[in-house]
Amino acid sequence: ANGFQAVPRLGLERISCLMELLGDPQERLHCIHVAGTNGKGSVCAFLEAMLRSAGFCVGKYISPNLVRVNERITIDGKEISDGELSALLAHLETASAEVRRRTGEIPSQFEIWTAAAFCYFAEKSCDYVILETGLGGEFDATNVISGNVMAVLTHIDFDHTQLLGDTLAKITETKSKILKAKCETGAAVSSHQAPDAMRVLAVRAEECGVRLVVPGEAAVIGFHDIYEIFSYDDLQEMTCGLGGPHQVENACTAIECAKILGLSHEDIRYGVEHAKNPARLEKLSENPTVLYDGAHNPDGVAALIRAMDRYFPDQDRTVVFACMKDKDYLNSLHMLMRGGVTKFIFTAVSGNERAMPADALASAAAKAGIAGDTAPNLTDAVEKARGYGNPVFICGSLYLYADLERTGS
Numbered sequence: 001a002n003g004f005q006a007v008p009r010l011g012l013e014r015i016s017c018l019m020e021l022l023g024d025p026q027e028r029l030h031c032i033h034v035a036g037t038n039g040k041g042s043v044c045a046f047l048e049a050m051l052r053s054a055g056f057c058v059g060k061y062i063s064p065n066l067v068r069v070n071e072r073i074t075i076d077g078k079e080i081s082d083g084e085l086s087a088l089l090a091h092l093e094t095a096s097a098e099v100r101r102r103t104g105e106i107p108s109q110f111e112i113w114t115a116a117a118f119c120y121f122a123e124k125s126c127d128y129v130i131l132e133t134g135l136g137g138e139f140d141a142t143n144v145i146s147g148n149v150m151a152v153l154t155h156i157d158f159d160h161t162q163l164l165g166d167t168l169a170k171i172t173e174t175k176s177k178i179l180k181a182k183c184e185t186g187a188a189v190s191s192h193q194a195p196d197a198m199r200v201l202a203v204r205a206e207e208c209g210v211r212l213v214v215p216g217e218a219a220v221i222g223f224h225d226i227y228e229i230f231s232y233d234d235l236q237e238m239t240c241g242l243g244g245p246h247q248v249e250n251a252c253t254a255i256e257c258a259k260i261l262g263l264s265h266e267d268i269r270y271g272v273e274h275a276k277n278p279a280r281l282e283k284l285s286e287n288p289t290v291l292y293d294g295a296h297n298p299d300g301v302a303a304l305i306r307a308m309d310r311y312f313p314d315q316d317r318t319v320v321f322a323c324m325k326d327k328d329y330l331n332s333l334h335m336l337m338r339g340g341v342t343k344f345i346f347t348a349v350s351g352n353e354r355a356m357p358a359d360a361l362a363s364a365a366a367k368a369g370i371a372g373d374t375a376p377n378l379t380d381a382v383e384k385a386r387g388y389g390n391p392v393f394i395c396g397s398l399y400l401y402a403d404l405e406r407t408g409s
Helices: 014-023 040-053 082-103 109-125 168-176 195-209 249-262 265-275 296-310 329-338 359-369 378-386 398-407
Strands: 031-034 058-061 073-075 127-132 150-153 187-190 211-213 220-226 227-234 235-239 282-285 288-293 317-322 343-344 391-395
Touching: 014 082, 014 109, 014 317, 031 040, 040 127, 040 249, 040 265, 073 109, 082 109, 082 195, 150 249, 168 195, 187 195, 187 249, 195 211, 227 249, 235 265, 249 265, 249 296, 288 378, 296 329, 296 391, 317 329, 317 378, 329 343, 329 359, 343 359, 343 378, 378 391, 378 398
Parallel strands: 031 127, 031 150, 058 127, 150 187, 187 211, 288 391, 317 343, 317 391
Antiparallel strands: 058 073, 220 227, 227 235, 282 288
């Protein structure tokens, strides 16, 4: 459970067997199931804040964790304790051995965490569970649930193409399988999608007999610092609790979910304005401004560049970049260079076998025409970046966030 899983193992046979041995606690839960390429964590954060404001007991399951594994499983914003987690994992160890006997395979790390979350939320009798997919949808362990309160699709783009497909339609097809005929609200919500993706979602919604809701346009009034001020329907002048222009669409997606659930305007407004989601355009310090953003694919990088242009126009920019070997990092770096980044500092995520070494990253970037300095760790990289005096953006991998705490950056 605590080892690093380098290769995802998709499929529902192991998790189905495991949950059956545990008494299928997931079938007692009311899950809001969230899939998509980017924006999942933010939509989950908005929804959690709205539901908590309305007085509900809200479980939330997310991945990956940033610093501690306990972050993946929370109730009303409070992480599962070490003691509760240890007890759950001891129980799961026995069940996992039986899964291996029956199927010939031990459950994957993600399946173990997913099962632990389902058991914990059922034991605590959560009113709602916000359930974030790990990868894809159809064969993701979270899709072991037979029904849901509603399915939510955030923006879908290219990522994990070797596993999910090499076209937007194929990627959307697997993510669309979180839509279920057994749906408590009879509705699914999707952020705005490209036409190829929207066609696939519309077909799946019709197959399941659910209504597909797509948010309308928000009226953006302006911004304060890195936080957008906007109105949506009859909710006037809300200040987004999460930074970046792209968060308006994520907020509107969550608002449509909340409306379907019958939440009040007051609870919706509170959720929009008080949502928290670390490592997504999070301001770490000033003079110069240092921001951390988990952008790790072209769609996420495009959102980061829009934020740079909006909040730091006509300024030189420094990027501290680290990534996983299997990511489309050269495309992301080219986008950042075209987006006005004047300085790159390449570093590496510590303690992760999938991490791209800083020297290898710098070499690959140089061959692609992108020059940059290197630093052995995040602390040195940020210190070097601050020396240039420009706004600093740390990006390329969510896993890099843990190095902030390890090194005291």
